Amino acid sequence: MAKLYPAPLSAIVLVLLASKLCIPCDSFSADRLTDRRLLVLVDDLAVRSSHSRFFSSLRSRGYELDFKLADDPSLALRRYGQYLYDGLILFSPSVQRFGGSLDLAAVLDFVDAGHDLILAADSSASDLMREIATDCGGPVLFRGIGHSLNAANSLVLKVLSASAAAYSANPSAELSQPPSLTGSAISLVSIVQARNNARVLITGSLDMFSNRHEKSGNEQFVTEISKWVFHERGHLKAVNLHHHKVGETNEPTMYRINDDLEYSVEIYEWSGSSWEPYLADDVQVQFYMMSPYVLKTLSTDQKGLYSTSFKVPDVYGVFQFKVDYQKLGYTSLSLSKQIPVQPFRHNEYARFITTAFPYYGASFSNMVGFFIFTVFYLYNK
Template identity: 60%
Template sequence: MAKILCIFTIFSLLFSLSTAFDPVKPTDRKILVILDDASYKSSHSIYFNSLQSRGYNLDFKLSDDRKIALQRYGHYLYDGLILFSPSSDSIGEGSLKLNDVLDFVDSGHDLIVAANANASDFIRNVASECGIDFEDDTAAVVVDHTSYSVSEIEGDHTLIASDNIIKSDVILGKKKIEAPVLFRGIAHSVNAASSLALKVLSASPAAYSANPNHKLSKPPALTGTSISLVSVVQARNNARVLISGSLDMFSDRFLRSNVQKAGTSFKYEKSGNEQFLTELSKWIFHERGHLKAVNVKHRKLGETNEPSIYRIKDDLEYSVEIYEWSGSSWEPYVADDVQLQFYLMSPYVLKTLSKDKTGLYHTSFKVPDVYGVFQFKIEYQRLGYTSLSLAKQIPVRPYNHDEYERFLPVAFPYYGASFSTMVAFFIFSILYLYHK
């Protein structure tokens, strides 16, 4: 029995050691999907299957399900939330409130919201709290008489074929999206006061938001490139939010449809929706653009141990390792714009860190001739990447009384003057006393 317990203990220790060095995976795994209609599960199956094929566990619930809950006993049950319930003004018949969704995002979780022409106040308020403002006119949709799909040439031109896509490898991947993205839905704008929201799919300069079944009696409120079709938000806690004015753009019909943009002769066999939405979902759920910093170290130049205090004019070196999550593993992050501040009320030292291909960033500098409590500070913010905020305090002291140089070279003239005065006084005294 004792041998069995010993073997079990050894295996437990080995397992704990093996898991202790396993890096934390930032990718969301369990996602709650709230649907207005159960048919969405089949009509949008390509998008859902894409998520499931990448290892996500989707929990589908109808918007009128009273058992909908994001947390239980203070613990969140899901890592992400997808709201494909644009017309529902009361999720779970009131069991899921606006503040519940906002708290979910504030706690660092991710959110996808898709609206349409029937967007409820609940969906509009969620978007508004994220810095996204939908068109006030509930009957208005995006109309474009230049950038529409030619299949709708005889229609009202509300089926938009947009290629105004953000150029960002970290958000949409390195492979270019060749085909236009099909969109039918309502317009929204990014609040000018929000520095966290970003347009990823925009309308053309000729687009406008209006009711296509009525003549315009006044100029549209939203026009041109100020209309955003799809926007994203990265909160200060690195939670990510996707806001789309179209639920149809996620559907199998739009993902499989061929597309020919008005004014062009080339017809694409398949729209760019699947590639666009798949790559965008990778970013939303942290498969790309997620950074972590480890092994933050500082020490005196030439030493190995980290001191508890520095002295003015000490030579020191600082290093940190930064990695990016690739969706399956942590890879070294390589950039030229990571900076370190040696901070006391304001930066006394600002250095761009040198890098290597292993993810190690380092620099060295001399401690300024100012004593106090300083901070090693890195505030790294780059479009599409999670922000890094690193701070480590360290006191800096002046010289001790016995650390100053005994004789300063710059004071040699004064030393010479003092000794020459004493010698001259001694000679004068001898001459005065013994010579008349």
């Protein structure tokens, strides 16, 4: 259980992210990139003007923003089993309880369904905001609002850390006790990409998104990080997965052992406005049955097409072509296609096998010897 401490007045500006979000769900759908409806919950509608540059950046990228007070009694994320929004922005750090049908469980279910979340807080963060942050991940230590990440969790990434002179400690603890965290171990901005490719950004500084920092890099920072959260950066899709025998074009219903085959798939990356060829040299395919019998790195034509060729192993059964691609900052790809591999029929094997010549010789010599013995036995007096 994470310990949450009240933030003192000398709170540092922070952005926090979760530590564990292991959600076994379906992959994020590339088709949703055309659905850009975001629900923005605020404590005060004045945030629309005080943070207008950030919201204008979202609108210019094609998002439709629906502003509502966090305690609005009509709040709902879905209706008749369908989600009404594709992303959620929580700019309501002090809300104690959401209105309508929205609550902690509804927010977490929203992320579990593959949707994205930005949570901004400050030193007045309510217990509800802290619970959402805690349920999105592991131990969180508040003193400015800084936090620590679970180093064993591969789903969480630190984007911005504190300076070397910063420290984090429990303000209610004795002064003689050393600080809990120091320097770059304090995460200020962190992100999580769940196993279903949903993305989460939680920040402890609502002020970071405001218009008051014209001479700083805040505007560019929050714009670029929101592009990643809403899948305008680092989003991959795979299409036209195909395999066939060498020299053929049609996809067979089965392979025979020792067949030569070719495998190909097209991978593209969303640039924010169009799908562009994804360029990498680390995409691999497995020919898998219980364990991989073949592991091949796919070569690319620099236009999005990845392909390779190999020989079907001399083992029959039900195999899978598997591509399990995970790269930091990108959505994961998990592709599989099942295909049976059959042995040769009895009449398809070679009639004489070279390596079996000694056995052939032994059989024929045995027959000749038996014939000679029979003749000698019958006609010898």
